[in-house]
Amino acid sequence: METLRVLELYSGIGGMHYALKQTGISADVVAAIDINTTANQIYKHNFPDTPLWNRTIEGIPLDELNGLCFDVILMSPPCQPFTRLGLQRDITDPRTKSFLYILDLLPRLSQLPRFILLENVKGFESSSARQCLVETLTKCGYTYQEVMVSPTSVGIPNSRLRYFLMAKLSTLAHSKKSFQPSEEPPSRLSPVDSLTEENPSPGFLYKLETTTEVLRKVNQNMDLSVRQIQDFLEPEENVDIEQYLVPHKTLLRYALILDIVTPVCRRSVCFTKGYGRYVEGTGSVLQSCMETEMESVFKHVDQCSKDDDKLQQLLKLKLRYFTPREVANLMGFPKSFSFPAQIPIKQRYKVLGNSLNVVVVASLLQELISS
Numbered sequence: 248m249e250t251l252r253v254l255e256l257y258s259g260i261g262g263m264h265y266a267l268k269q270t271g272i273s274a275d276v277v278a279a280i281d282i283n284t285t286a287n288q289i290y291k292h293n294f295p296d297t298p299l300w301n302r303t304i305e306g307i308p309l310d311e312l313n314g315l316c317f318d319v320i321l322m323s324p325p326c327q328p329f330t331r332l333g334l335q336r337d338i339t340d341p342r343t344k345s346f347l348y349i350l351d352l353l354p355r356l357s358q359l360p361r362f363i364l365l366e367n368v369k370g371f372e373s374s375s376a377r378q379c380l381v382e383t384l385t386k387c388g389y390t391y392q393e394v395m396v397s398p399t400s401v402g403i404p405n406s407r408l409r410y411f412l413m414a415k416l417s418t419l420a421h422s423k424k425s426f427q428p429s430e431e432p433p434s435r436l437s438p439v440d441s442l443t444e445e446n447p448s449p450g451f452l453y454k455l456e457t458t459t460e461v462l463r464k465v466n467q468n469m470d471l472s473v474r475q476i477q478d479f480l481e482p483e484e485n486v487d488i489e490q491y492l493v494p495h496k497t498l499l500r501y502a503l504i505l506d507i508v509t510p511v512c513r514r515s516v517c518f519t520k521g522y523g524r525y526v527e528g529t530g531s532v533l534q535s536c537m538e539t540e541m542e543s544v545f546k547h548v549d550q551c552s553k554d555d556d557k558l559q560q561l562l563k564l565k566l567r568y569f570t571p572r573e574v575a576n577l578m579g580f581p582k583s584f585s586f587p588a589q590i591p592i593k594q595r596y597k598v599l600g601n602s603l604n605v606v607v608v609a610s611l612l613q614e615l616i617s618s
């Protein structure tokens with residue numbers, strides 16, 4: 248196959264570019280476009296030879312895009328308009344403007360790209376933006392497939408359920424598949440995280456969790472098709488543990504809602520852009536002292552009336568945040584990926600939280616382009 252010319256929209260820190268490299272498909276990113284200056288610094292640091300445009304997508308005229316003669320569009324448009332926890336303003340949200348602009352331009356391009364891959368959050372599948380997208384694709388003669396996939400499907404112990412749409416110009420496609428929520432993802436990916444309640448007793452409920460949540464965690468930890476967290480950790484001697492320990496104040500206030508994993512777990516929750524700043528729902532923390540049993544600590548905490556005593560118990564677990572390198576590992580970024588030294592840790596978490604799982608996207612791209 249000839250070298251494909253790829254346009255990477257909303258390029259961030261280059262998750263799509265890494266996925267493309269991981270497929271081994273012969274391809275050049277002819278332009279990466281993003282307005283986030285921190286993400287752009289990181290992108291440039293890792294892909295110094297790729298043309299990186301620090302511009303708003305909706306400000307790029309048709310002629311300029313035509314000049315790029317691209318065969319592929321890879322894109323992860325801003326997800327805030329569609330997140331289930333947000334206002335779901337969808338196409339009325341100003342952050343969807345650039346995406347609608349792309350849809351408007353697509354039919355007017357002098358040469359339609361042969362392949363398109365889009366990533367977004369769960370919630371996008373029922374949005375009006377998705378409706379506009381599939382209508383535009385159909386009008387332009389694309390066939391498409393939509394799937395919801397989490398990295399656990401490719402053996403990575405991290406949940407990050409995302410919507411993906413893969414489109415092919417019809418002349419290239421053999422069959423048309425449309426979205427069915429229960430549809431099997433492409434062959435190399437197993438179905439998304441499933442929840443069954445037939446497994447052993449979850450044992451003692453010592454945190455603010457429902458039985459269903461505990462059961463799900465027990466199930467996940469028993470799924471041998473998923474690797475253990477320890478495979479994704481930095482060597483202990485590389486981690487300045489003091490820098491990553493969960494602060495005392497956070498421990499006292501939020502211990503019961505922290506999602507705690509150990510190195511032998513086969514699960515962790517999705518890392519979001521607020522990791523390290525906010526506690527609830529932003530990502531798991533790691534128990535780094537394995538000599539102490541979590542259950543016994545929480546039993547004692549329950550019995551302590553003084554904050555000081557509670558704290559002494561909780562400190563035994565040595566709970567720490569995953570380092571940005573470890574989050575990157577769990578998101579499938581290769582060893583060669585790095586941050587420029589000046590990027591602060593919180594910014595690193597933020598851009599990683601906005602990015603995607605490279606291994607998942609590589610599998611989908613392979614399916615889209617090579618099959």
Ligand SMILES: C[S@@+](CC[C@H](N)C(=O)[O-])C[C@H]1O[C@@H](n2cnc3c(N)ncnc32)[C@H](O)[C@@H]1O
Nearest residue numbers: 257258259260262281282283303304323345602
């Ligand atoms: C979900 S993130 C994409 C992350 C990327 N795939 C990665 O691997 O890091 C969305 C990105 O779109 C960028 N963005 C949002 N609106 C934009 C616009 N109008 N023009 C260009 N970039 C935009 C944001 O700065 C952000 O980096």
